[in-house]
Amino acid sequence: MTDSSAQVDASYLPPSAPPSNHGHTLAAWFTTIVVVVGSVLAGVAMCVSANWLIWVGAAIVVVGLVGGKVLSVAGYGQSAGDSNAATSH
Template identity: 35%
Template sequence: MSSVHLEPQDLPDIAPHNHGKTTAAWVTNWGLVLAALLASVGIAIPVHALTFAGIGVAVVALAAGAALRALGHGQPLS
């Protein structure tokens, strides 16, 4: 049994109803999954061009997610 007692005011706010279910979240997530796959295969084989391609895909995925969020396809900042 835990000895920690949390009061209601100590709990975080409830996540919005669409948390993680936006276009920006999906594009960023799948882009980073692809980037990790490319980079890990590039490290395992080793093929440096594939590793750097994975890093490049990660940068593009993060930029695309930020752009989609700025265009209103992501979670609001409020």
């Protein structure tokens, strides 16, 4: 009889090296900064009861999300080769 408990299943092991890019891309920075600015603007507008400014802040958030996606598609985002899913074995 052979002892099968000594065999190691490699499917649970993490990738050999972590991705070199942790989202430090133009698309990620643009999206983060614009969404934060829009959220802060909307939050301040709620405190001073300026309904129109709340909608402006919400529009800025939407512009940030769409702009980040456009930049990512244009090649300024993280490539598929840099993600964890692409490096798993």
